[in-house]
Amino acid sequence: MALLDVDDVVVRFGGVTAVNEASFTADSGLITGLIGPNGAGKTTCFNVITGLQKPTRGKVTYRGRNINHWPVHKRAGHGIGRTFQRLEAFGSLTVRDNVRVAHDIHGGVLSWLRPSAANVDALLDRVGIAEYAGERADSIPTGTARLLELARCLASDPKLLLLDEPSSGLDEAETDAFGELLKDLAGEGCAVLMVEHDMDLVMSVCDEIHVLDFGQIIASGQPAGVRADPRVQRAYLGYSETDGDTAVIEPVTGQVAATGGQHRAEVPS
Ligand SMILES: Nc1ncnc2c1ncn2[C@@H]1O[C@H](COP(=O)(O)OP(=O)(O)O)[C@@H](O)[C@H]1O
Ligand SMILES: [Mg+2]
Numbered sequence: 001m002a003l004l005d006v007d008d009v010v011v012r013f014g015g016v017t018a019v020n021e022a023s024f025t026a027d028s029g030l031i032t033g034l035i036g037p038n039g040a041g042k043t044t045c046f047n048v049i050t051g052l053q054k055p056t057r058g059k060v061t062y063r064g065r066n067i068n069h070w071p072v073h074k075r076a077g078h079g080i081g082r083t084f085q086r087l088e089a090f091g092s093l094t095v096r097d098n099v100r101v102a103h104d105i106h107g108g109v110l111s112w113l114r115p116s117a118a119n120v121d122a123l124l125d126r127v128g129i130a131e132y133a134g135e136r137a138d139s140i141p142t143g144t145a146r147l148l149e150l151a152r153c154l155a156s157d158p159k160l161l162l163l164d165e166p167s168s169g170l171d172e173a174e175t176d177a178f179g180e181l182l183k184d185l186a187g188e189g190c191a192v193l194m195v196e197h198d199m200d201l202v203m204s205v206c207d208e209i210h211v212l213d214f215g216q217i218i219a220s221g222q223p224a225g226v227r228a229d230p231r232v233q234r235a236y237l238g239y240s241e242t243d244g245d246t247a248v249i250e251p252v253t254g255q256v257a258a259t260g261g262q263h264r265a266e267v268p269s
Contacts, residue, residue: 001064002027003191004049004160009058011044011215018044019055020215026160026193031186033202033223034195036212037236042195043085045212046162049193050082051075062160081158083149085165085195091138095148098137099123102155120155127151128177142169147178154185161185163194167201179205199237203227211236 002025011019019041026032034042047053049060051072060067067075089098099120124130127147132140137148146169153161167175175198182205186192196202202209202223209226211219213235219226226232 001061003063004193005059005061006045006049007059007061009045009048009060010056011041011048011053012056017215019048019212021058022212022215022217024210024217024220026191028159028189028191029186030207031182031192031194031205033206033209034193034212035197035199035202035209035236040212040236041215042212043164044215046082046164046193046195049075049162050080076156079157079159080162081153081156081160082162083146083153083164083166087142087145087149089137089145089148089152091136093137094134095129095137095140095144096120096124096133098148099151099155102152106156123151123154126154127181128174143171143174146170147174150181158190160191160193163192163196165195165197167196167198175201199227 004026006022006024009019009022010017022041022045024032024034034045036042044053048055048058051067051070051074055068062075062078062080067078070078090101093101103120103123121130121133124133127150129140129144129147129151132144132148137145140148146166150163150166167178170178179201182192182194186207194202194206204223206223208221209219209223210217211226211229211232213231218235219229219232221229227237
Protein backbone atom coordinates (compact mmCIF):
# COMPACT_ATOMS: atom_id res chain seq x y z
CA MET A 1 0.00 0.00 0.00
CA ALA A 2 1.21 3.51 -0.85
CA LEU A 3 2.20 5.94 1.94
CA LEU A 4 -0.74 8.19 1.00
CA ASP A 5 -3.94 6.92 -0.54
CA VAL A 6 -6.68 9.40 -1.45
CA ASP A 7 -9.77 7.33 -2.12
CA ASP A 8 -12.89 8.56 -3.89
CA VAL A 9 -12.77 12.00 -2.27
CA VAL A 10 -15.59 14.47 -2.92
CA VAL A 11 -15.59 18.08 -1.66
CA ARG A 12 -18.62 20.28 -2.20
CA PHE A 13 -18.86 23.98 -1.36
CA GLY A 14 -22.57 24.69 -1.62
CA GLY A 15 -23.37 24.07 -5.28
CA VAL A 16 -19.71 23.86 -6.34
CA THR A 17 -18.13 20.41 -6.52
CA ALA A 18 -14.46 21.29 -6.07
CA VAL A 19 -13.25 17.68 -5.92
CA ASN A 20 -15.27 14.95 -7.57
CA GLU A 21 -14.55 11.30 -6.75
CA ALA A 22 -10.79 11.81 -6.90
CA SER A 23 -8.53 8.85 -6.16
CA PHE A 24 -4.75 8.96 -6.29
CA THR A 25 -1.66 7.95 -4.35
CA ALA A 26 1.75 9.29 -3.42
CA ASP A 27 4.53 7.05 -2.21
CA SER A 28 7.88 7.16 -0.46
CA GLY A 29 10.83 7.73 -2.74
CA LEU A 30 8.68 9.14 -5.54
CA ILE A 31 7.87 12.61 -6.83
CA THR A 32 4.19 12.72 -7.74
CA GLY A 33 2.69 15.62 -9.70
CA LEU A 34 -0.87 16.85 -9.28
CA ILE A 35 -1.61 19.12 -12.22
CA GLY A 36 -4.59 20.75 -13.89
CA PRO A 37 -6.13 24.13 -14.74
CA ASN A 38 -6.85 26.86 -12.20
CA GLY A 39 -9.91 25.93 -10.17
CA ALA A 40 -9.51 22.20 -10.89
CA GLY A 41 -9.42 21.36 -7.16
CA LYS A 42 -5.70 20.85 -6.54
CA THR A 43 -5.36 23.06 -3.45
CA THR A 44 -8.62 21.64 -2.09
CA CYS A 45 -7.09 18.15 -2.37
CA PHE A 46 -4.09 19.39 -0.37
CA ASN A 47 -6.44 20.84 2.23
CA VAL A 48 -8.20 17.48 2.53
CA ILE A 49 -4.88 15.63 2.92
CA THR A 50 -3.57 18.05 5.56
CA GLY A 51 -6.89 18.21 7.45
CA LEU A 52 -7.82 21.83 6.73
CA GLN A 53 -10.84 20.71 4.71
CA LYS A 54 -13.22 17.92 5.66
CA PRO A 55 -14.21 15.86 2.62
CA THR A 56 -17.91 15.56 1.85
CA ARG A 57 -17.18 11.92 1.08
CA GLY A 58 -14.21 9.62 0.65
CA LYS A 59 -11.19 8.58 2.65
CA VAL A 60 -7.57 9.59 3.16
CA THR A 61 -5.27 6.77 4.25
CA TYR A 62 -1.75 7.55 5.46
CA ARG A 63 0.71 4.81 6.43
CA GLY A 64 -2.17 2.37 6.27
CA ARG A 65 -4.44 4.29 8.66
CA ASN A 66 -7.61 6.16 7.91
CA ILE A 67 -6.78 9.73 8.99
CA ASN A 68 -10.10 11.38 8.10
CA HIS A 69 -10.70 12.32 11.71
CA TRP A 70 -7.17 13.42 12.54
CA PRO A 71 -6.79 17.15 13.23
CA VAL A 72 -4.21 19.20 11.31
CA HIS A 73 -1.56 19.14 14.06
CA LYS A 74 -1.73 15.36 14.43
CA ARG A 75 -1.17 14.92 10.69
CA ALA A 76 1.76 17.35 10.83
CA GLY A 77 3.17 15.51 13.86
CA HIS A 78 3.06 12.26 11.90
CA GLY A 79 5.12 13.66 9.05
CA ILE A 80 2.70 15.37 6.67
CA GLY A 81 4.39 18.67 5.73
CA ARG A 82 3.07 21.32 3.42
CA THR A 83 3.93 24.60 1.75
CA PHE A 84 1.20 27.04 0.78
CA GLN A 85 0.37 28.64 -2.55
CA ARG A 86 0.19 31.95 -0.66
CA LEU A 87 3.37 32.64 1.27
CA GLU A 88 3.01 32.17 5.01
CA ALA A 89 6.36 33.18 6.59
CA PHE A 90 6.60 35.59 9.54
CA GLY A 91 7.50 38.85 7.79
CA SER A 92 9.08 40.62 10.75
CA LEU A 93 11.43 37.73 11.59
CA THR A 94 14.67 37.01 9.80
CA VAL A 95 14.89 34.15 7.35
CA ARG A 96 16.97 32.17 9.87
CA ASP A 97 14.51 32.80 12.72
CA ASN A 98 11.60 31.69 10.55
CA VAL A 99 13.27 28.32 10.09
CA ARG A 100 14.39 28.22 13.73
CA VAL A 101 10.81 28.67 14.93
CA ALA A 102 9.64 25.80 12.72
CA HIS A 103 12.55 23.67 13.88
CA ASP A 104 11.93 24.39 17.58
CA ILE A 105 8.19 23.81 17.35
CA HIS A 106 8.84 20.44 15.76
CA GLY A 107 11.56 19.54 18.27
CA GLY A 108 9.43 20.50 21.29
CA VAL A 109 11.10 20.79 24.71
CA LEU A 110 14.19 18.89 23.55
CA SER A 111 15.04 21.63 21.07
CA TRP A 112 15.44 24.10 23.99
CA LEU A 113 18.24 21.91 25.30
CA ARG A 114 19.91 21.29 21.96
CA PRO A 115 21.24 24.25 19.97
CA SER A 116 19.43 24.32 16.62
CA ALA A 117 21.63 26.86 14.82
CA ALA A 118 23.71 24.28 12.95
CA ASN A 119 20.63 22.40 11.72
CA VAL A 120 18.87 25.60 10.74
CA ASP A 121 21.84 26.93 8.79
CA ALA A 122 22.27 23.55 7.10
CA LEU A 123 18.64 23.72 5.97
CA LEU A 124 19.05 27.25 4.61
CA ASP A 125 22.13 26.07 2.76
CA ARG A 126 20.31 23.02 1.45
CA VAL A 127 17.53 25.03 -0.19
CA GLY A 128 20.05 27.59 -1.44
CA ILE A 129 19.13 30.71 0.59
CA ALA A 130 21.96 30.85 3.16
CA GLU A 131 22.98 34.31 1.94
CA TYR A 132 19.58 35.68 3.07
CA ALA A 133 19.80 34.20 6.60
CA GLY A 134 19.97 37.56 8.41
CA GLU A 135 17.37 39.41 6.31
CA ARG A 136 13.77 40.02 7.29
CA ALA A 137 11.41 37.59 5.57
CA ASP A 138 9.26 40.45 4.24
CA SER A 139 12.22 41.94 2.38
CA ILE A 140 13.31 38.94 0.30
CA PRO A 141 12.32 38.16 -3.32
CA THR A 142 9.29 35.92 -3.92
CA GLY A 143 11.39 33.02 -5.19
CA THR A 144 13.55 33.15 -2.07
CA ALA A 145 10.42 33.28 0.09
CA ARG A 146 9.18 30.08 -1.59
CA LEU A 147 12.46 28.38 -0.77
CA LEU A 148 12.14 29.69 2.80
CA GLU A 149 8.71 28.02 2.97
CA LEU A 150 10.34 24.80 1.88
CA ALA A 151 13.11 25.13 4.50
CA ARG A 152 10.47 25.75 7.21
CA CYS A 153 8.63 22.66 6.07
CA LEU A 154 11.78 20.53 5.94
CA ALA A 155 12.56 21.59 9.52
CA SER A 156 9.74 19.28 10.60
CA ASP A 157 11.38 16.34 8.80
CA PRO A 158 8.32 15.40 6.72
CA LYS A 159 7.72 11.91 5.38
CA LEU A 160 5.13 13.27 2.97
CA LEU A 161 5.87 16.69 1.50
CA LEU A 162 3.04 18.59 -0.20
CA LEU A 163 4.20 21.52 -2.34
CA ASP A 164 1.63 23.94 -3.77
CA GLU A 165 3.07 25.75 -6.80
CA PRO A 166 6.58 25.82 -5.33
CA SER A 167 8.45 27.09 -8.38
CA SER A 168 6.45 30.26 -9.01
CA GLY A 169 8.83 33.18 -8.55
CA LEU A 170 11.94 31.06 -9.13
CA ASP A 171 14.18 31.88 -12.07
CA GLU A 172 15.41 29.17 -14.44
CA ALA A 173 18.60 28.36 -12.51
CA GLU A 174 16.72 28.30 -9.19
CA THR A 175 14.09 26.01 -10.73
CA ASP A 176 16.78 23.60 -11.93
CA ALA A 177 18.37 23.54 -8.48
CA PHE A 178 14.96 23.10 -6.92
CA GLY A 179 14.26 20.08 -9.17
CA GLU A 180 17.55 18.51 -8.07
CA LEU A 181 16.67 19.12 -4.43
CA LEU A 182 13.31 17.38 -4.91
CA LYS A 183 15.05 14.38 -6.45
CA ASP A 184 17.46 14.28 -3.49
CA LEU A 185 14.56 14.40 -1.02
CA ALA A 186 12.79 11.57 -2.82
CA GLY A 187 16.09 9.68 -2.92
CA GLU A 188 16.19 9.93 0.87
CA GLY A 189 12.76 8.29 1.04
CA CYS A 190 10.46 11.29 1.24
CA ALA A 191 7.16 11.15 -0.67
CA VAL A 192 6.83 14.39 -2.63
CA LEU A 193 3.42 15.45 -3.93
CA MET A 194 3.61 18.62 -5.98
CA VAL A 195 1.06 20.96 -7.55
CA GLU A 196 2.94 22.82 -10.24
CA HIS A 197 2.31 24.67 -13.51
CA ASP A 198 5.87 24.60 -14.85
CA MET A 199 5.56 21.66 -17.23
CA ASP A 200 9.31 21.42 -17.89
CA LEU A 201 9.83 20.92 -14.16
CA VAL A 202 6.88 18.54 -13.77
CA MET A 203 7.83 16.42 -16.76
CA SER A 204 11.50 16.25 -15.79
CA VAL A 205 11.21 15.38 -12.09
CA CYS A 206 7.91 13.54 -11.59
CA ASP A 207 7.78 9.76 -11.46
CA GLU A 208 4.00 9.82 -11.71
CA ILE A 209 1.43 12.50 -12.57
CA HIS A 210 -2.27 12.82 -11.79
CA VAL A 211 -4.32 15.29 -13.81
CA LEU A 212 -7.34 17.03 -12.29
CA ASP A 213 -10.02 18.77 -14.34
CA PHE A 214 -13.22 20.10 -12.78
CA GLY A 215 -12.38 18.11 -9.65
CA GLN A 216 -11.99 14.80 -11.44
CA ILE A 217 -8.84 12.81 -12.12
CA ILE A 218 -8.85 12.53 -15.91
CA ALA A 219 -5.46 10.83 -16.29
CA SER A 220 -2.75 9.21 -14.19
CA GLY A 221 0.59 7.75 -15.17
CA GLN A 222 4.16 8.43 -16.12
CA PRO A 223 5.01 11.84 -17.62
CA ALA A 224 5.31 10.80 -21.27
CA GLY A 225 1.98 8.96 -21.28
CA VAL A 226 0.17 11.81 -19.51
CA ARG A 227 1.62 14.41 -21.87
CA ALA A 228 0.46 12.38 -24.90
CA ASP A 229 -3.07 11.87 -23.54
CA PRO A 230 -5.52 13.84 -25.73
CA ARG A 231 -7.84 14.49 -22.76
CA VAL A 232 -4.97 16.11 -20.86
CA GLN A 233 -3.93 18.13 -23.87
CA ARG A 234 -7.46 19.40 -24.32
CA ALA A 235 -8.17 20.09 -20.64
CA TYR A 236 -4.87 21.55 -19.54
CA LEU A 237 -2.02 21.74 -21.98
CA GLY A 238 -4.18 23.91 -24.23
CA TYR A 239 -4.04 21.95 -27.44
CA SER A 240 -4.88 18.59 -28.88
CA GLU A 241 -2.96 16.62 -31.41
CA THR A 242 -6.27 15.37 -32.76
CA ASP A 243 -8.10 18.69 -33.22
CA GLY A 244 -5.11 20.79 -34.24
CA ASP A 245 -5.52 23.59 -31.66
CA THR A 246 -2.48 25.67 -30.81
CA ALA A 247 -0.36 25.05 -27.76
CA VAL A 248 -0.16 27.82 -25.18
CA ILE A 249 3.07 26.59 -23.62
CA GLU A 250 5.56 29.43 -23.52
CA PRO A 251 8.72 28.27 -25.28
CA VAL A 252 11.22 29.62 -22.73
CA THR A 253 9.88 28.33 -19.44
CA GLY A 254 7.38 25.70 -20.47
CA GLN A 255 4.94 27.41 -18.11
CA VAL A 256 1.40 26.47 -18.97
CA ALA A 257 -0.97 29.40 -18.93
CA ALA A 258 -3.19 27.31 -16.64
CA THR A 259 -6.33 28.50 -18.30
CA GLY A 260 -7.51 25.12 -19.62
CA GLY A 261 -10.69 23.88 -17.90
CA GLN A 262 -12.54 26.99 -16.84
CA HIS A 263 -11.61 29.05 -19.87
CA ARG A 264 -12.09 26.53 -22.60
CA ALA A 265 -15.39 28.03 -23.61
CA GLU A 266 -13.61 31.33 -24.35
CA VAL A 267 -11.14 29.83 -26.80
CA PRO A 268 -12.29 30.57 -30.34
CA SER A 269 -12.85 27.38 -32.27
N1 LIG B 1 -13.50 27.63 0.70
C1 LIG B 1 -14.14 27.61 -0.48
N2 LIG B 1 -15.43 27.97 -0.61
C2 LIG B 1 -16.06 27.91 -1.79
N3 LIG B 1 -15.49 27.49 -2.94
C3 LIG B 1 -14.20 27.14 -2.88
C4 LIG B 1 -13.44 27.18 -1.67
N4 LIG B 1 -12.18 26.74 -1.93
C5 LIG B 1 -12.15 26.45 -3.24
N5 LIG B 1 -13.36 26.70 -3.82
C6 LIG B 1 -13.70 26.47 -5.22
O1 LIG B 1 -13.37 25.13 -5.50
C7 LIG B 1 -12.79 25.01 -6.80
C8 LIG B 1 -11.41 24.42 -6.68
O2 LIG B 1 -10.52 25.37 -6.10
P1 LIG B 1 -9.00 25.06 -5.80
O3 LIG B 1 -8.89 23.78 -5.06
O4 LIG B 1 -8.42 26.26 -5.14
O5 LIG B 1 -8.41 24.88 -7.26
P2 LIG B 1 -6.89 24.87 -7.79
O6 LIG B 1 -5.97 24.83 -6.62
O7 LIG B 1 -6.81 23.67 -8.67
O8 LIG B 1 -6.73 26.13 -8.60
C9 LIG B 1 -12.83 26.40 -7.41
O9 LIG B 1 -14.03 26.50 -8.16
C10 LIG B 1 -12.88 27.29 -6.20
O10 LIG B 1 -13.50 28.52 -6.50
MG1 LIG C 1 -4.47 26.14 -6.05
